[in-house]
Amino acid sequence: MTRLRFAPIPATLPATVPFTGPEALERQRGTPFVARLGANENGFGPSPHAVEAMMRAAPEIWKYADPDSHDLRHALAAHHGVAPDNIMIGEGIDGLLGLLVRLTLAPGETVVTSDGAYPTFNYHVAGFGGLLHKVPYRDDAEDPEALVAAARENFARLVYLANPDNPMGSWHPAPRITAMLDQMPQGSLLVLDEAYAEFAPDEAIPQIDPQDDRVIRFRTFSKAYGMAGARVGYAIGPSELIAGFDRIRNHFGMNRMAQIGALAALQDHEWLTETRRQVAASRDRIADIARANGMTALPSATNFVAVDCGADGAFARRLLAELAVLGIFARMPAVAPMDRCIRISCGPARDLDAFAEALPTALQRAQDASRDA
Amino acid sequence: MTRLRFAPIPATLPATVPFTGPEALERQRGTPFVARLGANENGFGPSPHAVEAMMRAAPEIWKYADPDSHDLRHALAAHHGVAPDNIMIGEGIDGLLGLLVRLTLAPGETVVTSDGAYPTFNYHVAGFGGLLHKVPYRDDAEDPEALVAAARENFARLVYLANPDNPMGSWHPAPRITAMLDQMPQGSLLVLDEAYAEFAPDEAIPQIDPQDDRVIRFRTFSKAYGMAGARVGYAIGPSELIAGFDRIRNHFGMNRMAQIGALAALQDHEWLTETRRQVAASRDRIADIARANGMTALPSATNFVAVDCGADGAFARRLLAELAVLGIFARMPAVAPMDRCIRISCGPARDLDAFAEALPTALQRAQDASRDA
Structure with missing residues (x-):
């Protein structure tokens, strides 16, 4: 196996990747996500x-x-x-x-x-x-x-x-x-x-x-x-x-x-201005959805919102998994105490509607699983 | 200047680049090339x-x-x-x-x-x-x-x-x-x-x-x-x-x-087949143009043809420069004895027509310059 010897630094590196793409998760699920709200992509699209x-x-x-x-x-x-x-x-x-x-x-x-x-x-x-x-x-x-x-x-x-x-x-x-x-x-x-x-x-x-x-x-x-x-x-x-x-x-x-x-x-300055407006409205909408479900949206200066689930990282991970089952792709911080949150990217109304619809069920299931754990 | 210290390997590297892009040459010329035949791009285009x-x-x-x-x-x-x-x-x-x-x-x-x-x-x-x-x-x-x-x-x-x-x-x-x-x-x-x-x-x-x-x-x-x-x-x-x-x-x-x-x-297998046919015809055309100008096209298994100018690298470089003046972007091998050649990418008829039209003048000018040198 001498030919496939890696150079000293790569030889020590793990084969892990920084992020799993949503497409890989979709292939595992066998069906596309309903809403793609995990990678801080901008669903309002380009100019x-x-x-x-x-x-x-x-x-x-x-x-x-x-x-x-x-x-x-x-x-x-x-x-x-x-x-x-x-x-x-x-x-x-x-x-x-x-x-x-x-x-x-x-x-x-x-x-x-x-x-x-x-x-x-x-x-x-x-x-x-x-x-x-x-x-x-x-x-x-x-x-x-x-x-x-x-x-x-x-x-x-x-x-x-x-x-x-x-x-x-x-x-x-x-x-x-x-x-x-x-x-x-x-x-x-x-x-x-x-x-x-x-x-x-x-x-x-x-x-x-x-x-x-x-x-x-x-x-x-x-x-x-x-x-x-x-x-x-x-x-x-x-x-x-x-x-x-x-x-x-x-x-x-x-x-x-x-x-x-x-x-x-x-x-295209106009498009950027309009995108900013839509993203700001989307942040507010995510905060509303969070509040309606007993959760707290953190202030954001970005096109995503960290939503405090009010529990620990294990719970947030469970919630994320349940959201994925229901077709919502989201991600979360990896490190405590920030991992009490899930991170929802801003997006068009149809995507946030899907999130709003899925969240109560996902929350209920995550709470049930937490009680059983 | 300690902050801008480069890591040991990059610190030893020159700022040179492998190739100058045709756009940079066009900016120097102040006008676009007529025929882009230097980068072995495929002017027959994608499927x-x-x-x-x-x-x-x-x-x-x-x-x-x-x-x-x-x-x-x-x-x-x-x-x-x-x-x-x-x-x-x-x-x-x-x-x-x-x-x-x-x-x-x-x-x-x-x-x-x-x-x-x-x-x-x-x-x-x-x-x-x-x-x-x-x-x-x-x-x-x-x-x-x-x-x-x-x-x-x-x-x-x-x-x-x-x-x-x-x-x-x-x-x-x-x-x-x-x-x-x-x-x-x-x-x-x-x-x-x-x-x-x-x-x-x-x-x-x-x-x-x-x-x-x-x-x-x-x-x-x-x-x-x-x-x-x-x-x-x-x-x-x-x-x-x-x-x-x-x-x-x-x-x-x-x-x-x-x-x-x-x-x-x-x-799109058909397009690939058609591209191969056009490239083969283009190689023949380049060989014809070379022959008509007293030069020799080398056999090619690619989408470009090395054309032997019958002299040394200095002459080929001069010819390339004269071609560029006339709007033809081409490149050449960097090392002797291959640098007796210029390298012409295959391309649509209009581009090879422009090459055929420019070549006699460019050759004449390069020969004149060589005599004066």
């Missing part, structure tokens, strides 16, 4: 202009995409008021996080994150031989001061913070992020994941000099722009760091329709 | 069924793709008569080659390839700290026996062979590949890049037990299926090696329309 642009681009798919993503990169630079060389476009934030870890982290170096925060980032850190130091959430939110303190103590190379947070939907005001930046130890880089930024109040989004060498930010077309399946994310950061991606990335890795669709989506 | 499937999938782009690529993987398994766990789907062969190198190669280990073969593979080897040992081409073809000998001498972990070859279009009959396999040293894995397999004669494609642990093969939807911009490639190999990709890949990295389009393309 019709983006759809139209992708459809027009389909016959031209024989061409490789522009490896520089020139047009999209320049449009994003204008959108954010930064230079084009402050922007790196890649195959979703997931892909870019992997590249960032590879670009900056030597095997054996330490990374600080929150216990229960984004698993795919942890997957990449482990995948490149990094050591993870996890800091507890405080009051259902990531804890900037504790993250910085842990970075100091552990000589962390990278510090991950999502603002707004996934999976809880909580957020910190901009001054708390900039204060965190000012406290970052020399040699530590803040990985500021702003995947949900477009849903957050303006006060959550700090103004940061793009050349500030203490931080790299990540944005995506997967959430507010409704294009998760397209795989377009981008980083905003100092030009010297951004240029580093060119040393290692898969230059011809972008899908051509995705590039073109993302550009059209970015230009 | 209309694939286009239709992608267009239908566009409004559903708010959903992440199935991270298992289940439907496409099972269809490919049936197509090749292998098990689904012998197949790994990824973001083009380029993306998969990067993952393979990461999965199997420890920093400092050696990889054997041919001097002048696919630069993107070399880019990934360097990107993960591998050492490249390059074997010369022999008679405009990669040299299986020399590659194996070099693998033995250098304790190579990976041996790269493209069959048919890019950039020369040459190919080896299947028995020569299986003989190579039988000679592979213990501990060496053959990376058999069959990106152009669908254009090759049947005799070029060896029957290999998918569980054979001496080899991993790569195929793509970028060439014969005309979907380069979609980014769908796949590996065929022993299940234990294939499963290893799950330890490190970007699980949610596939574009959803690309998955759906590739499945439709795979099922």
Whole structure:
């Protein structure tokens, strides 16, 4: 078996994946879900202009995409008021996080994150031989001061913070992020994941000099722009760091329709405004449904809502399983005490109707199972 | 500048890229190319069924793709008569080659390839700290026996062979590949890049037990299926090696329309047959154009033709530059003596008409410049 020997780091890695896709669960169930509310996808969908642009681009798919993503990169630079060389476009934030870890982290170096925060980032850190130091959430939110303190103590190379947070939907005001930046130890880089930024109040989004060498930010077309399946994310950061991606990335890795669709989506401000409105209404609706069932929705600055089930993680897991039986795909935080919650993505009325209809039965069954357990 | 310190391997890498995209050249020119014949794209385009499937999938782009690529993987398994766990789907062969190198190669280990073969593979080897040992081409073809000998001498972990070859279009009959396999040293894995397999004669494609642990093969939807911009490639190999990709890949990295389009393309046998016919005719046409201009087309088992300009690399580079001035995007081999050629991708008549029209002028100018030099 010498030929199939893996390299030293992969040899130590488990074959686990960060998330099971809903399609795999559907294959197990033998039938599709009624409502897809588990992956924080945006069921309100992409701008019709983006759809139209992708459809027009389909016959031209024989061409490789522009490896520089020139047009999209320049449009994003204008959108954010930064230079084009402050922007790196890649195959979703997931892909870019992997590249960032590879670009900056030597095997054996330490990374600080929150216990229960984004698993795919942890997957990449482990995948490149990094050591993870996890800091507890405080009051259902990531804890900037504790993250910085842990970075100091552990000589962390990278510090991950999502603002707004996934999976809880909580957020910190901009001054708390900039204060965190000012406290970052020399040699530590803040990985500021702003995947949900477009849903957050303006006060959550700090103004940061793009050349500030203490931080790299990540944005995506997967959430507010409704294009998760397209795989377009981008980083905003100092030009010297951004240029580093060119040393290692898969230059011809972008899908051509995705590039073109993302550009059209970015230009459709009305659709984004309308999406925000619908998502806000959807959050309220989820809170109403939770309340009607004796549960509590947590405040959210994202397109999902963490719903406190009022019991422990075992109960929430049971509830999630019963919801799945009834055709509702949802997920939940992995770590206590946040795992008292289930996490429901915002979506169109028909999906939330299905959730509202299934929830009382699922709750009853989960309660019965808990009594029997 | 401690924060922007790169990890040890990326710190040593140049900022160069494997290829400059035609769009970057067009931005320099200030005007689009008339004929895009440089990247071995397939200008005959994808199956209309694939286009239709992608267009239908566009409004559903708010959903992440199935991270298992289940439907496409099972269809490919049936197509090749292998098990689904012998197949790994990824973001083009380029993306998969990067993952393979990461999965199997420890920093400092050696990889054997041919001097002048696919630069993107070399880019990934360097990107993960591998050492490249390059074997010369022999008679405009990669040299299986020399590659194996070099693998033995250098304790190579990976041996790269493209069959048919890019950039020369040459190919080896299947028995020569299986003989190579039988000679592979213990501990060496053959990376058999069959990106152009669908254009090759049947005799070029060896029957290999998918569980054979001496080899991993790569195929793509970028060439014969005309979907380069979609980014769908796949590996065929022993299940234990294939499963290893799950330890490190970007699980949610596939574009959803690309998955759906590739499945439709795979099922359209007629379109593939027609594409092969058109490509064969296009190869003949390129040979005719070359002959009419006193040049020699080399035999090709791919969708491109290496055209021997009858002089040295400097002349071929000049000719390429003059063609570009006249709106013809082409590329050429990087290494002598193959760099006496320019490489022309097959394409629709209008593109080859433009090439035929531009070539005499470009040749004249290149000859004049050579005399002046």
